[in-house]
Amino acid sequence: MNVIEIDHLSKYYGKARGIIDVSFTVKEGEIYGFIGPNGAGKSTTIRTLLALIYPSSGNARIFGKDCIKEGPNIRSDIGYLPSEVFYYDNMKVIDLLKYSASFYKNIDQNRIYELADIMDLDLKRKIEDLSYGNKKKVGIVQGLLHRPRLIILDEPTSGLDPLMQQKFFDLITAENEHGATILFSSHILSEVQKLCSRVAIIKEGRIMSIEDIKTLRSNNYKKFKIDMDETVSDDYFNIDGVANLYADQNSFSFLFKGDINKMIDIIHSKKINNLIVEEPALEEIFMHYYEKEA
């Protein structure tokens, strides 16, 4: 069964582009990644699913029901964590969470304390005194306390320290094992890779591709930056699997996909000053989607 079905959804703000012809489906029990750079249309898509904004054309269904027409009904089974978390400043955390709980039927109040305990959240503090990361925790608890069947997370990890991120991922995984479907939006490829089974990649309002995470992993590019101590030809690093090669005197930068040992051998046979290996930015990976299409 499909939990989310998005069908040729477009949204324009006046003439400005929001999203164009977005279609994808999320199956029940899936953790579905939704990645793209900032401003690509992730939040626009999600806010349409929640009927916070109305589509210009196309439609979206959740649990088989129209998002706009049956919004209130559908939303009783959705937990949503917005990308930017803001709550009523004058309230205490516990009062906000109880207010949030008051919108749902059959709430187990203990769940609030349980989640707050896991996320290490102080319930007695005022919202306005919380750091950004702590507000994010409030967002997580209010999104999960009613045990929703669908959890929509928009950039959930920003502001959380690595330890909290891990706890959060464990929490999400546990919810997923209990049967919740998860739509996980992010611009960080690595965290999507860790959790999700499939991803939709969006750029400039359009879905670029929908991939199995295994495929993406086999496309696992590393970004190399090397300062050489001796002069080599500009083509020295141009072996199979290298892309976007830039050479500037003795400095090189490129993306590499393939057996990392081969590259290490090539580097090892020369003297180098400096070496940086890192995950490429999402934009750099997108370049390949463009190239593939061209």
Place this chain on the structure above:
Amino acid sequence: MNILSQELKMSVASMLYWTGALVFFVFIFMFMYPPISRDAAIIENVLSNFPLELRRALGITTLNLSQLLGFYGFIFVYVLLIGSVYAMKSGISVLSEEVRSKTVDFLLAKPVSRKTVVSAKILSVLSNLIVQNILFIVISYLIISAYKQDYFDMAVFTLLDLSLIQVQLFFAALGFFLSVIIKKIKSVLPISLAMVFVFFILQMLGESLNDPKLVYITPFSYFNAADIINNGSYQLSFLLINLTIILILTGSTYLIYLRKDLPSI
């Protein structure tokens, strides 16, 4: 119900402060009544030297300041003014506050319809106004009682006091409507003050110029204290106009809010 009680919790303190301001204003200005009524002849003499237009604008051509109700009517204009600013402020902020404090993604992602949200919020403003008016009527009566001598028309006094909520409802409805059509409202009070004063000045102009048309566009004229005191009643046509405007503005608020995109952060 949960939205309503949340709204009330967040707004009750402000309502009480403003009620306090209204009551305090009446309390302070009523101190001026005994000396003014004592020396009524002298004061009327001084005032009669003012240009006629100014006297009309201040409402002192038609009000007898030496009588308790006349004097109360004179200061009640300013009670209307203060009360209207409060009503307008509440009306503008109740829906736009969620956008300004960026909590719209919290509230509207809950399993509630927008209609429920608008109703709860309008109801919260209405409740505050009702409580404020009950408090005001009781306390203003107590203050007036201290100055009451022989004859005092309780019915007209009540009519005067009851005009407060009707003018307030006009401005609250105008506030709802403005808050859904203006894209970004950065601060509420300046807009509220400006709007209320525009309508107030229109009323003064209408009185001063004796213009029968201006009377129809400002609620301050619908519930003119001098007319209420002199006629002992409201004017039915104004009552209906006021009610119609309130209903149209509130209805439009629903229609627009139900259809609009809620701005993201």
